[in-house]
Amino acid sequence: MAQSLMMRGLTNYITELRASKNREDEEARVDKELGNIRAKFTAARLSEYDRRKYVWKMMYTSMLGYEVDFGLSEVLNLIQFPGFKDKCVGYTAATVLMSAASDTMPAMLRAMRGDIAAADPMLQCLALTASANFGGSKIADDIGDTVRSVLFGAMVPTAVRKKAALVLLRLFRVKPSLLPVPDYTSRLIDMLELPTLGEKQAVLCLILGVLAKNGVEHFAPLLPRLITMLNAVAVDSHADPHYVYHKVACPWYRVRILRALRHFPFPTDKTVQVPLTDVLTDVLRGTPVTKSLNHNNASHAILFEAINIVIRYGTNGPASLRERAVEHLSKYVNIREPNVRYLGLEGLTRMASLPGTREQVLRQQKAILISLKERDISLRRRALDLLFATCGRDNAEEIVGELVTHLITADSAIRSEMVLKIAILAERFAPNLRWYVDVVLKLLAHAGDHVSDDIWHRAVQIVTNNPPLQRYAAVKMFQAVETSMAHETAVKVAAYILGEFGFLLQEPAAGESATGDADDATTVSGSKQFVALHQHFDRVAPESRVLLLSAYAKLQHLYEAELDHVLTPIFEAHTTVLNEELQQRAVEYLSLKAQSDDLKGRVLEAMPAFEERESVLEARLKDTSKTAKDVDEWGKEADGAAVAADSPAASAPTPGRAKRAKGGAVGPDDESSSSGNEAEPAAQEDEDILGLGGDDAGFMGGADDAFGAAAAGDSPNIVASRGVPSGSLGAVRTALFSFLDRGRTRAGLFADDTVQLGAVVEFRGALGRLRLHIVNKSDGDLRNIEIDCPGTDAVATSIVDVPDRVPAGERPALEIRFKCMRPFADLIPITVSFHSGPMSATVEHSYALRAPVFTTSFLEAVALPMDALKARWGALAGEPKAARATVPVLRDPAAVLRAIGAEVVQASPEHGALGAATFRTEATNPDGKKISVGCLFKVSPQGSETAIEVRSQHGLVTRGLVNSIKAAFAHGVGSA
Amino acid sequence: MIKGIFVINNHGKPRLIKDFQRMTQPEQQQTVREIFGLLSKRSDNVCNFLEGGSVTTFSKDTKLIYRHFATLYFVVAADGNESDLGLLDLVQVFVETLDKKFENVCELDLIFRSDMVHHILDEVVMGGMVLETSGKEIMDAVTAMERLELETRSAAIKA
Known part of the structure; x- marks a missing residue:
């Protein structure tokens, strides 16, 4: 029967292609056929049979890898024909050959919508399948509503309902408004009553999608329902015989129920707790x-889902379940069957992050090490992840030792991953810093190719920041390059x-650097160091030579008498090389020789520690916090007419208001305050205006705690956390x-090797807009993207268009809107978090930044006549309305005023400049007018420096402006 | 979600490409090449899971779940939100259905009856989501389609 459907022409074509002796033959045959088809399509008449046949030939050709870039209108014709056979081929071909950008797409969507709404279930099914395979927002916009009404319709055939549920899920993912929660919650749950298992499975799938997007908030009645459903299959065992798979009753259905259960936290209600624990115990x-x-596969699929739930519950769930789960997993990592062992290793990795289970997991270390040495790369990767997860201060030397030993024989597929993990563990758990240096040296020696720049940069950073380690590192690095074989x-x-x-x-080591080690006594002359380095010069890449030249320049400075005669010719020789970077360095270092010792010393002096702090800024913030008491007069501001309203009474403090302003951290909603809290202490204690994100905070100290905190989150697979490194x-x-x-x-606000965060800002009056581009520089997705910018009570924020994932290489933008409600002087925290890397070894990123929003952002220039300005200037004397800052001499005193957005009323290089602006807010006074604050500026040269004085009606505006101007100078803005 | 289903023979030739990520045709070909490069190195007694993050067209969290039957690799590429063992079972259901339909399915059936293979797969997985797992239900749906295909176009279509 089936054979009779074959089209002879198609069969012949395939047979001929298969008979091709080589690729050229095949290509010739394909060219001929495609030419033929093209001709047929342009001919006047074409039977339906032929059209179907040619379209199948096109699909087959396309699968072989040949481009088929014509005939889409014929595909569309097939879809538009009323016959089932034609539509069937047409829809299949459309999903294979047509792209969403195709011209034929709108017509196809019309036909699709018609078929989905048709009375014929077979046509509905065809169109539903095609729309699911297509997916995408165009389809969601065009047919989403139709699909939804089919799904919730009465008297819908099983086959159609099943498909409609899945299509709706696919479209819901790109267009969540198709199923607003809670409007559809109870209808979705009710559909679990549908009679067939196929429909139940499809609806569960849809519910899972909704839960994944919206959480369980409105789905409370679903939990007891899921328990009942699970009991019905597992206990009553009257499953549909058609869903018994290799003697296991409906495994997929049960897996889906368990997946849905996993979305719920462990219930606190005893009447749910008990049956839930019972049913899970039963599965376990x-x-x-x-x-x-x-x-095996089917039964373990169910078991592993239950284990995942137990891991999800963590310590909130019953200990008996946890014990049972660890017991199973421990058994699995020891068995031969590779699939179950693989999943066992994966499960234990997640389990290890739960408090109290690590010891039990550690008991399996021997088995894990065996898997690490398996031939199967999949098992090795899982074993590596698990070792990584169980490594702690107590066993770091042992685990890192094992990994380094294995690294020597490991194949290249896993070496980069191992090197990275070893480097992280060595840093995180080093019992002493010398050990850390030794591990890095081993990595360089055994797997130099796989030690990426960020790994060795990190090592250099750690050495630089730890003076007692520096001599030891120098000895070791000298020894490492003494041999001509060095990597x-x-x-x-x-x-x-x-x-x-x-x-x-x-000189030999002394003081803190000395530990009585043999290396402490080693001394090496400058020329010996040079010789050791220079033997590699000719065989390394230009970028490495650049580093060598820099090292030579530093050596030359220190050991001038000893090395000058060798090094100068080297620099001279490089002034004519083709490589620009090398040439430039050589020229620079040669010209430096002629400079004064003082300048040389400054250029060539040791790099500062990476954890540098901007003490200038710290001091400034301390300065501003002193005046924090005398805010906040806001609310008494008189007039919207900018500078016009400056009655002295307007700035009288209002106690009630002041309280509210100070309680910034206890905002109107608790949520924003809890997230704001993290940033708050940093701002209040004036330690570091950016907050210390990142893993530098506690190297050797609190780093493992930070990691621990991350790993204890929702996602148990987090293997590392990244923030803004202090070096950045x-x-x-x-x-x-x-x-x-x-x-x-x-x-660009920030960039590392995973992500680049670019900002585009626009301000108009009291409103601002920040488009934040998340550029994915990694080669995988960035997931679970969260943007936290809670705003303050001075600046309200709203965030739109946050993508939930960013595929590799893409750069979507989200938008944060700012509305200025009152004066402010602090920066607004903004935290960008996401996950990267494989699910099983997720790296958690959280970058605590500040939004580029300042008092100056809401300034508008005001053209004020000179005499009016002078009159107001006099009226705004005295703190806190007036404040000043001194900055270096300016070539153009007006430039700074223009840069921050003020109007320059008068300017001359000798006498300085005067400027005016108004600070806009969206707050209104009792008359309904928007409140603004007039601001005046005076820039006056005073010998070796320039004074900038700011006056405004509002102390906080003045402070915000002075802070901004100081920061601008500290960072070279407006000084041109 | 399932990102794609690929059937590739022992020489790396694609016999079925079902891609739910809407890749371009050259990307599909590259994906087939890279998947084959990874799988052909593996012996038959290792586990059926492999990280697929190294495949250019897939995101980092992609897993390849595959079975090797005689001359063909059946490969499912999926993200971390699917049950690995469940997908392995699904491959089995798909192959069992092909086997029933073609009576001892072999590579030639997939080559010459790719229409039927597409139809069967459409009843198992749709738009990257598992549609049906019961062999009988799948066969019923495919048979219903086949019956319709045999009827002439002019005949009234009533289900």
Whole structure:
């Protein structure tokens, strides 16, 4: 029967293609056929049979990898024909050949909508399948409503309902408004009563999608229902015989029920708790591993879902379930059957993050190490993840030792991953810093190719920030490059370390750096260091040579007498090389030689520790916090007419208001206050205006706690956490404050190797808009994206268009809107968090930044006549309305005023400049007018510096402006 | 969600490409090549799961769940939100259905009857979501379609 359906022409074509002797033959045959089809399509008459046949030929050709870029209108014709056969081919071909951007798409969507609403269930099914396979927002917009009414319709055939549920899920994912919660909640739950298992499964699938997007908030009645459903299959065992799979009753259905259960936290209500625990205990009773692979797979699929629930409950769930789960997993990591072992390792990895289970997991260490040495890369990866998850201060030396040993023989598929994990563990759990350096050296020696820049940069950073370690690192790096076989990455690290700390090798170690080690006595002369480094020069890449040249320049400075005669010719030789970077360095270092010792010393002096803090800024923030008491007069501000309303009475303090302003952290809703809290202490204690995100905060100290906190979150697979590294804080601040120049509308706020956060800003009056681009630089998705910008009671925020994932290479933008309600002087925290990496080894990122929104952002220039300005200036004397800052001499005193958005009323290089502006807010006074605050500026040269004085009706505005101007100068804005 | 289902023979030739990520045709071909590159290195007694994050067209969290039958690899690429073992079972259901339909399915059936293979798969997985898991239900749906296909176009279509 089936054979009779074959089209002879199609069969012949395929047979001929298969008979092709080589690719050229095949290509020739394909060309001929496609030419033929093209001709047929342009002919006047074409039978339906032929049209179907040619379209199938096109699909087959396309699958073989040939481009088929014509005939879409014929495909569309088939869809538009009333016959089932034609539509059937047409829809299949459309999903294979047509792209969403195709011209034929609108016509196809019309036909699709018609078929979905048709009375014929077979046509409905065809169109539903095609729309699911297509997916995408166009389809969601066009047919989403039709699909939804089919799903919830009365008297819908099973086959149609099943498909409609899944199509709706696919479309809901791109267009959540198709199923607003809670409007549809009870209808969805009621549909679980549908008679067939197929429909129940499809509806469960849809519910799972809704839960994943919206959470369980409005789904409370679903929980007892799921328990009942699970009991009905597991206990009553009257399952539909058609869903018994290799002697297991409806495994997929049960897996889906358990998946839905996983969305709920462990219930507190005893009447639910007890039956839930019973049913889970029942599933966890487990099944023996039998000889039937298919039976094993199905029964374990259910078991692993139950274990996932237990892991999800963590310590909130019953301990008996946890014990049972660990018991199963411990057994599985020891068995031979690779699939169950694989999942066992994966499960234990997640289990290990629960408090109290690590010890039990550690008992399986031997079995894990066996899996680490398996031939199967999948098992090795899981074993590596598990070792990583169970590593702690107590066993770090052992685990890292095992991993390093295995690294030597491991194949390249897993080496990069191992190197990264070893480096992280060595840093996180080092019993002492010398051990850390030793591990890094081993990585360089055994897997130099896989030590990426960020790993060795990190190592250099740690050495730089820990003076007692520097001499030891220098000795070790010298030894590492003494041999001619050293890896290029080792040469790079040595160039850096010896350039910075090679001078410490002149004398034996003393004081803090000495531990009685043999290496402490080693001394190495400058020329020996040079020789060790330079032997590699000719064989390394230009970027490594650049590092070597820099190291030479530093050595030359320190050991001038000893090395000058060798090094100068090297620099001279490089002034003519083709590589621009090398040439430039050589020229610079040569010209430096001629400079004064003082300048040389400054250029070539040791790099500062990476954890530098901007003490200038700290001081400034301390300065501003002193006046924090005398705010806040807001609410008494008189008039919307900018500078016009400046009656002295307007700024009298209002106690009630002041309280509210100070209680910034206890905002109207608790949610924003809890997230705001993290940033608050930083701002209040003036420690660091950016807050110390990232993993530098407690190297050797609190780092593991920070990681622990991350791992205890929802996602048990988190293997690392990243924030803004303290080494980047300077750059982050510079980027942030570059926005003080109002002419600047775009800049990168932050970048590391995973992500780049770019900002485009626009301000109009009291309203602002920040488009935040999340550029995914990694090669996987960024998931679970969260933007936290709770705003303050001075600046209200709203966030729109947050994507829930960013595929590799993409750069979607979300928008944060700001509305200025009152004066402010603090920065607005904004935290960007997401997950990257594989699900099983997720890296959690959380970058605590500040929004590029300042008092100056809401300034508008005001053209004020000179005499009016002078009159107001006099009226605004005295603190807190007036404040001043001193900055270096300015070439153009008016530039700074223009940069922050003020009107320059008068300017001359000798006498300075006067400016005026108004600070806009969206707050209204009792007359319904928007409140603004007039601001005046005076820039006056005073010998070796310039004074900038700011006066406004409102102390907080004045302070915000002075802070902004100071920050602008500190970061080179407006000083041109 | 399932990102794609691929049937590839022992020489790396695609026999079925069902892609739910809407890749371009060259991307599909590249995906087939890369998947085959990963799988062909593996012996038959290792586990049926492999990380697919290294495949250019897939995101990092992609897993390949596959079975190797005689001359064909049946591969499901999925994200982390699916049950790995469940998908392995699904491959089995798909192959069992093909086997029933073609009476001892072999590579040639997939080559010459790709229409039927598409129809069967459409009843198992739709738009990257598992539609049906009962072999009987799948066969019933496919048979109903086949019956309709045989009827002439002019005949009134009533289900």
